Amino acid sequence: MIHLAILISMVLTSLFAAMSRSFIYAAMWLALLSATVAVAMFNMGAPWAAVFELSVCAGLITVLFAGTASMLGKGTKYAQNERRFMKYLPLGLLVFGVCLWVISYPYADLLKPSQITQTTPMMVGDIIWQLRYKDLIGQICMFVAGVLMVKAFFGRVKDE
Amino acid sequence: MNEILNFSARFFTPDNLYLDWFTAVLLFFIGVYCMAGARNMLRTLLGMEISSKGCMFALLSAGYTIGNIDFAQAIIMIMIGIEVVIVAVGLGLIIRSYAQKGNLDVLDLKNLRG
Numbered sequence: 001m002i003h004l005a006i007l008i009s010m011v012l013t014s015l016f017a018a019m020s021r022s023f024i025y026a027a028m029w030l031a032l033l034s035a036t037v038a039v040a041m042f043n044m045g046a047p048w049a050a051v052f053e054l055s056v057c058a059g060l061i062t063v064l065f066a067g068t069a070s071m072l073g074k075g076t077k078y079a080q081n082e083r084r085f086m087k088y089l090p091l092g093l094l095v096f097g098v099c100l101w102v103i104s105y106p107y108a109d110l111l112k113p114s115q116i117t118q119t120t121p122m123m124v125g126d127i128i129w130q131l132r133y134k135d136l137i138g139q140i141c142m143f144v145a146g147v148l149m150v151k152a153f154f155g156r157v158k159d160e
Numbered sequence: 161m162n163e164i165l166n167f168s169a170r171f172f173t174p175d176n177l178y179l180d181w182f183t184a185v186l187l188f189f190i191g192v193y194c195m196a197g198a199r200n201m202l203r204t205l206l207g208m209e210i211s212s213k214g215c216m217f218a219l220l221s222a223g224y225t226i227g228n229i230d231f232a233q234a235i236i237m238i239m240i241g242i243e244v245v246i247v248a249v250g251l252g253l254i255i256r257s258y259a260q261k262g263n264l265d266v267l268d269l270k271n272l273r274g
Binding site: 003004007010011014015017018023026027030033034037040041044045046048049052053056057060061064065068069071072085086089092093096097100101104105108111112121122123124127128131132135136139142143145146149150153154 | 177178179180181182183185186187189190191193194197198202203206207209210213216217220221223224225229230231232233234235236237238240241242243244245246247248249251252253254255256258264
């Protein structure tokens with residue numbers, strides 16, 4: 001039942017994050033969503049990913065969103081006609097959820113894994129450094145590209 | 161009563177991949193709806209964040225179900241790192257756009273229209 005409570009709170013927090021009138025509150029709901037996902041990760045036996053999720057997504061990204069929202073002030077308000085579209089989100093979610101359940105539930109057994117993979121036990125660090133090192137290189141390239149892009153956006157313009 | 165309790169004990173556990181998959185798809189729908197419906201660029205980025213949570217949860221659930229949670233953890237950690245870069249660059253773009261245009265309406269971005 002704990003797992004069900006986690007799943008329901010994930011859907012509710014994301015709904016509130018999408019529908020919040022104030023963007024600061026939306027950032028807070030997003031942080032709560034990240035915290036809930038982190039709890040789900042702990043519950044399913046993934047503590048390292050949960051710590052990352054909690055510190056980076058619930059912490060850093062929330063600070064970035066909240067800082068940007070406070071810098072922009074009035075810019076975070078809804079544009080014209082945007083609010084009207086967003087207020088139908090719960091109804092759309094309900095219709096989509098019911099349709100999805102009706103259509104997909106008969107095929108739920110297909111989701112069961114045909115075989116449980118019993119690979120040689122490896123630590124998370126070993127998997128990252130040995131098996132997925134190309135992903136790490138790509139991630140470092142993305143970090144460098146991101147830093148260069150932010151520097152290009154906010155670089156000092158020389159007086160001519 | 162016992163049948164209901166047995167059903168709930170079996171259905172609402174982390175072992176039930178269908179429920180996790182259903183929740184992940186709902187999260188993805190909320191994010192896509194937010195991206196499609198919002199004209200404010202910040203909310204578009206917020207929608208992308210919500211969708212990525214759905215993808216992350218689907219990955220985690222799949223790893224848990226097939227008994228390879230460590231591999232899923234490794235992928236999720238890399239995914240989180242990339243997500244931070246995307247958010248930082250996206251927010252930088254939004255701030256620059258606001259400084260030039262004075263608003264965040266995506267419909268006002270018509271400079272490159274041919």
